Amino acid sequence: MKKQLFIYSLLALTAxxxxxxxxxxxxxxxxxxxxxxxxxxxxxxxxxxxLGADISVISNNPAGIALFRRSSVSMTxxxxxxxxxxxxxxxxxxxxxxxxxxVFCMDNDDVRLNLGFNYQKRINYNQSFLLGQATGGLSQAxxxxxxxxxxxxxxxxxxxxxxxxxxxxxxxxxxxxxxEDFGFFKEKYAAGSANNYFRxxxxxxxxxxxxxxxxxxSGFDINLSASFQDRYYLGLTVGIDNMRYRQSASYEELGxxxxxxxxxxxxxxxxxxxxxxxxxxxxxxxxxxxxxxxETPTWFALKHNAWAALSTIQPDGRYSKPSYMDDDNYLExxxxxxxxxxxxxxxxxxxxxxxxxxxxxxxxxxxxxxYPNEGSDYYDSKASxxxxxxxxxxxxxxxxxxxxxNFRAGMEFRPANDFAVRVGYNFYSRPFKxxxxxxxxxxxxxxxxxxxxxxxxxxxxxxxxxxxxxxxxNFYADVAYKYRMQRGQFYAFDDNFxxxxxxxxxxxxxxxxxxxxxxxxxxxxxxxxxxxxxxF
Numbered sequence: 001m002k003k004q005l006f007i008y009s010l011l012a013l014t015a016x017x018x019x020x021x022x023x024x025x026x027x028x029x030x031x032x033x034x035x036x037x038x039x040x041x042x043x044x045x046x047x048x049x050x051l052g053a054d055i056s057v058i059s060n061n062p063a064g065i066a067l068f069r070r071s072s073v074s075m076t077x078x079x080x081x082x083x084x085x086x087x088x089x090x091x092x093x094x095x096x097x098x099x100x101x102x103v104f105c106m107d108n109d110d111v112r113l114n115l116g117f118n119y120q121k122r123i124n125y126n127q128s129f130l131l132g133q134a135t136g137g138l139s140q141a142x143x144x145x146x147x148x149x150x151x152x153x154x155x156x157x158x159x160x161x162x163x164x165x166x167x168x169x170x171x172x173x174x175x176x177x178x179x180e181d182f183g184f185f186k187e188k189y190a191a192g193s194a195n196n197y198f199r200x201x202x203x204x205x206x207x208x209x210x211x212x213x214x215x216x217x218s219g220f221d222i223n224l225s226a227s228f229q230d231r232y233y234l235g236l237t238v239g240i241d242n243m244r245y246r247q248s249a250s251y252e253e254l255g256x257x258x259x260x261x262x263x264x265x266x267x268x269x270x271x272x273x274x275x276x277x278x279x280x281x282x283x284x285x286x287x288x289x290x291x292x293x294x295e296t297p298t299w300f301a302l303k304h305n306a307w308a309a310l311s312t313i314q315p316d317g318r319y320s321k322p323s324y325m326d327d328d329n330y331l332e333x334x335x336x337x338x339x340x341x342x343x344x345x346x347x348x349x350x351x352x353x354x355x356x357x358x359x360x361x362x363x364x365x366x367x368x369x370x371y372p373n374e375g376s377d378y379y380d381s382k383a384s385x386x387x388x389x390x391x392x393x394x395x396x397x398x399x400x401x402x403x404x405x406n407f408r409a410g411m412e413f414r415p416a417n418d419f420a421v422r423v424g425y426n427f428y429s430r431p432f433k434x435x436x437x438x439x440x441x442x443x444x445x446x447x448x449x450x451x452x453x454x455x456x457x458x459x460x461x462x463x464x465x466x467x468x469x470x471x472x473x474n475f476y477a478d479v480a481y482k483y484r485m486q487r488g489q490f491y492a493f494d495d496n497f498x499x500x501x502x503x504x505x506x507x508x509x510x511x512x513x514x515x516x517x518x519x520x521x522x523x524x525x526x527x528x529x530x531x532x533x534x535x536f
Contacts, residue, residue, distance in 0.1 A: 022446060023367075023397045024438060024455045025304075028125070028245055028267070030337045030367050032217075033404070033428035033461040033486070036121045037099050038076050039478035039531040043467015044410030045424020047356040050279060050291035050346030052233070055101040058118045058221045061277035061293040061342060062235025065103060065116040066225035073102045074533035080124055083524035087130030087210045094126045094214070098529055116223035116237075123217040125245055129521060130210045133492050136514040139204035140253055140261075143440075143453050143493040204255035207492045209454055211249040218242050221275075233279040241271040241298055251454065251492060258313035263452055269302030271337070291344040291358075300335040301372070331446065333390075334370045338363035338403075352414045360406040364431050367401065369393045369446070393444040400436035405429045412469075422467035422480070432457045437494045453493035456521055461486045474535050482527040489518035 035046040037056030048057045052064025055074055076099035086092050101118030218241070225235035245267040252260040277293035312320045340363075346356035370389045410424040438455040440447050467480035495516045 022393065022438065022442075022444070023400055025267070026335050026367055026369060026397070027364075027401070027431060027458075028123070028217075028243075030335075030362075030364050031404075031431050031458070032122055032362075033406070033431070034123060034484060035408075035424070035426055035463055035465065035482060036078075036124065036527075038074055038533075039467055039480040039529045040412075040420075040422065040469055042482050042527070042529050043422035043424060043465050043469070043478065043480035044356065044412060045408050045426050045463065045465050047344070047346075047358050047408035047410030047424060049277075049293060049342055049344035049356065049358045050289045051348075051354055051356045052279060052291075055103055055116065055118050056099065056120060058101070058116050058223045058237055059120065059122075059219060059239060059275065061279065061291045061344065062223050062237040062275050063225055063233040063277040063279040063291065063293070065114050065223045065235055066112070066227040066233040067279070068103045068105055068114050070535045071103055071105045072533055072535045074531055075100045076529055076531040078527055078529035080126060081526045082127060083526065084129060084522035086128035087212065088128070090128035090212050092128075094124075096121060096124055096216075096527075096529075099531070110228075112227040114223075114225045114227075116221070116225065118221045118223070119218065120221065121216050121218050122241065125213050125215040125217075127214075127523065127525075128212040130208065131490050131519050131521065133207050133209070133490065133516060133519045135204040135207055135253070135255070135492065135516065136495075137203050137205070138493075138495055138514050138516065139255060140207070140251065140453055140493045141204075141257070143495075143497055204253050206255075207251060207253045209249070209251050209490070209492055211247060213245070213247045215243075215245040217244075231281040231284065235275075235277045237275040237277075239273045239275060239298070241273070241300070243267065243269050243271070243300065243302065249452075249454075252313075253492075254313075260311040260313070260319065262309040262311070263306065264308075265304065265306035267302060267304050269300050271298040271300035271335075273298040273337075277342075286347075287349075288347040289345070291342070291346070293342040293344075295340040295342075297339060297368075298337040300337065301332070302335060303330060303332050305330045332372055333446070334372065336368040336370075338366045351417070354412045356408075356410050358406075358408040360408070362404040362406065364404050365398050365401040367394075367397050369397070371445075390444050390446060392442050393446055396439060396442050396444070400433055401431060402429075402433050404431050418471050420467075420469035420471070420478075422465075422469065424463075424465040424467075426461070426463035426465075428461040428463075430458060430460045437491070437496060439494065439496075454491065455494075456488040456490050457518070458523075459487045459489070476531075476533045476535065478531040478533075480529050482529070484525050484527065486523040488521040488523055490521050491516055491518055 035042050038054055041048060041054050041056035046060065048054050048064060049061040052067035054064065057064030078096040078098045079093055080096055081093045099118065099120045104115045106113045220240045221237050223235060223237045225233065227233050247265050249263045250260055273296050275293060275295045277291065279289055279291045281289045314320065340360060342358060342360045344356060344358035348354045368389065407427045410422065412420050412422045414420045436457050438453065440453065462485045463482060465480055465482040467478060469478040470476060
């Protein structure tokens with residue numbers, strides 16, 4: 001009977017969507033810690049904000065388009081290869097269409113105007129891995145029960161009744177509390193005395209998490225730029241971003257009640273932003289130049305769909321047939337990415353050397369999340385919701401996320417007029433604080449559609465790149481290699497529930513020191529890109 005209750009509990013949980021629209025998922029839209037574009041741009045590490053004259057600088061410093069002297073059309077293709085072995089025999093390499101753009105130059109004696117149009121991939125989501133984690137006697141099922149427990153809820157100032165996800169969590173409580181029925185639990189909740197939800201914990205020994213993500217964020221940029229006296233350059237770029245994220249995942253936990261929870265999800269949406277930039281050459285006879293640019297938040301309108309299924313593991317090791325849930329639940333919401341500020345300096349040495357150094361600051365901790373309108377089903381009497389802002393999630397983001405610093409440097413050397421060698425380097429600081437965690441007791445309506453508990457605290461990113469280029473009379477070709485290095489710390493679920501209630505230790509003294517040790521994730525990847533272009 002006890003195992004049946006456990007199975008029914010998890011089946012109920014899978015009736016909700018597979019992942020919350022939370023700080024970690026929103027990071028997919030804000031963490032653009034990569035260099036993607038033309039092979040020349042990639043080969044120089046994206047450090048061209050002061051040099052300009054490359055179509056990919058259209059989204060970095062719009063004024064860079066003003067330095068084009070001839071009209072140009074270009075296309076870039078690429079291949080990405082992840083460094084770590086993928087999970088479940090997924091492909092390690094994927095094809096990538098990185099860029100397609102046109103710059104049209106309009107000559108004038110005093111003022112030169114240029115128009116630019118460019119499609120460019122901003123983020124490549126392709127990644128596959130399989131991770132193991134010792135649970136130390138803790139269980140994901142206990143995590144679910146903790147969130148539903150009235151005492152933890154009261155501590156967080158929450159009111160869970162009526163939401164689709166937490167209504168199902170009460171069923172999970174029946175298992176971990178020794179089978180007490182829903183009515184009794186609700187009565188104890190009202191009295192604020194439900195302190196025995198760990199009377200019979202589901203002890204886990206180890207878990208295995210598999211995730212295959214694919215998709216991209218791409219942008220279409222429209223630019224107008226002007227050059228004055230060939231010393232002052234101004235640019236404006238209007239950007240339209242498109243997000244298409246897909247994920248297939250599963251979490252298998254071994255222990256008292258082994259099971260596999262399968263999760264699929266997709267996230268789609270569009271965003272809009274504006275970029276302004278300038279480049280100044282302060283000394284008339286000196287090629288030294290300075291660049292400054294600012295990028296507004298991208299206003300994303302997103303739609304998240306998901307489904308889940310459960311498979312139990314029998315004593316003889318056989319897996320039951322997955323119980324799929326017909327789930328048409330979805331959540332429409334908005335994300336406002338942070339402001340970005342950029343400053344750069346660069347110069348040339350005659351015709352054979354060019355260099356550029358840049359700094360960018362991205363206010364990731366000020367990412368905001370809200371909902372389309374107050375008349376939607378996502379609004380209720382919770383005090384955290386007002387003026388279409390999810391205050392609770394925004395406060396969590398501000399606590400868990402920090403501003404990101406980006407340093408870029410690039411150099412181009414021309415041993416001959418028609419041949420170039422390039423090198424670049426990027427450093428992005430870590431987006432999450434070391435103390436960050438996925439706190440599902442957060443009073444956000446987004447968690448009402450969640451059953452997923454895993455999260456990854458991403459580390460800093462280092463990117464090195466090399467490139468070669470050939471320039472004919474009109475035709476040009478460039479190739480670049482990029483190695484992006486990043487690690488992350490994976491948690492199958494948040495283990496802080498053990499510290500919220502002393503009765504957990506009273507009932508389970510052997511688990512007093514139980515905790516999850518993070519599993520390191522290798523997110524390194526290689527990228528090769530080829531650009532073909534024509535000037536006219």
